[in-house]
Amino acid sequence: DQQVKQNSPSLSVQEGRISILNCDYTNSMFDYFLWYKKYPAEGPTFLISISSIKDKNEDGRFTVFLNKSAKHLSLHIVPSQPGDSAVYFCAASDTGTASKLTFGTGTRLQVTL
Amino acid sequence: GAGVSQSPSNKVTEKGKDVELRCDPISGHTALYWYRQSLGQGLEFLIYFQGNSAPDKSGLPSDRFSAERTGGSVSTLTIQRTQQEDSAVYLCASSLIPQGNKAFFGQGTRLTVV
Numbered sequence A: 001d002q003q004v005k006q007n008s009p010s011l012s013v014q015e016g017r018i019s020i021l022n023c024d025y026t027n028s029m030f031d032y033f034l035w036y037k038k039y040p041a042e043g044p045t046f047l048i049s050i051s052s053i054k055d056k057n058e059d060g061r062f063t064v065f066l067n068k069s070a071k072h073l074s075l076h077i078v079p080s081q082p083g084d085s086a087v088y089f090c091a092a093s094d095t096g097t098a099s100k101l102t103f104g105t106g107t108r109l110q111v112t113l
Numbered sequence B: 001g002a003g004v005s006q007s008p009s010n011k012v013t014e015k016g017k018d019v020e021l022r023c024d025p026i027s028g029h030t031a032l033y034w035y036r037q038s039l040g041q042g043l044e045f046l047i048y049f050q051g052n053s054a055p056d057k058s059g060l061p062s063d064r065f066s067a068e069r070t071g072g073s074v075s076t077l078t079i080q081r082t083q084q085e086d087s088a089v090y091l092c093a094s095s096l097i098p099q100g101n102k103a104f105f106g107q108g109t110r111l112t113v114v
Helices: none
Strands: A010-014 A019-025 A032-038 A045-051 A056-059 A062-067 A072-077 A086-093 A107-112 B005-007 B010-013 B019-024 B031-037 B043-050 B053-056 B065-069 B075-079 B088-095 B109-113
Touching: A010 A019, A019 A032, A019 A086, A019 A107, A032 A062, A045 A056, A045 A062, A045 A072, A072 A086, B005 B088, B010 B019, B019 B088, B019 B109, B031 B075, B043 B065, B043 B075, B075 B088
Parallel strands: A010 A107, B010 B109
Antiparallel strands: A019 A072, A032 A045, A032 A086, A056 A062, A062 A072, A086 A107, B005 B019, B019 B075, B031 B043, B031 B088, B043 B053, B065 B075, B088 B109
16 A cells, blocks of 8 residues: 555756656545655655645745645755756655654656756 | 764675664764565664663564664664565664654665575
């Protein structure tokens, strides 16, 4: 049972445009959400997080939106840069912290010139 | 070191053999986690350490899997009598306290059981 779902395995976006990565979850107990970026042969790198008491969190070019009623979150990257090309994982926790994360299967983002 | 370090980076082993995977967390991080990523899957939680104790082992897939942590630092994940389905990338992460808002990951150990 996949509790965190990233239904798009891949996404291609032109440099300078907005990238929108989506994530859905089924467990209503999840109260903390994170996005990680992963380059080949490297471990995931933390990008941005959001608590369930918020519906938006912004950090530079990265913004995460949370829609609790729809059990949906999204990561917006604007403007997209070639260095953003990586696999992006959505993760969720029911502890309010980064412990015991449940991950999605990832979306591979390709930013083209 | 500056980041989470895992060794070896790659391990090929024969079915039935035992393997040990090592994780050196960031100095001072009291919380340590093991995850694994099988082909085409997301990262799967295995076990969580707070100091040297493991309050949550719920993700260990079978009794062939065990982990320990000594001195509140280095952790070893041991897989006994490896099977082909154990082939995956095993990732270790650490955070300053369990209540941290992010965990820092190592580069992983790619285990291949042949």
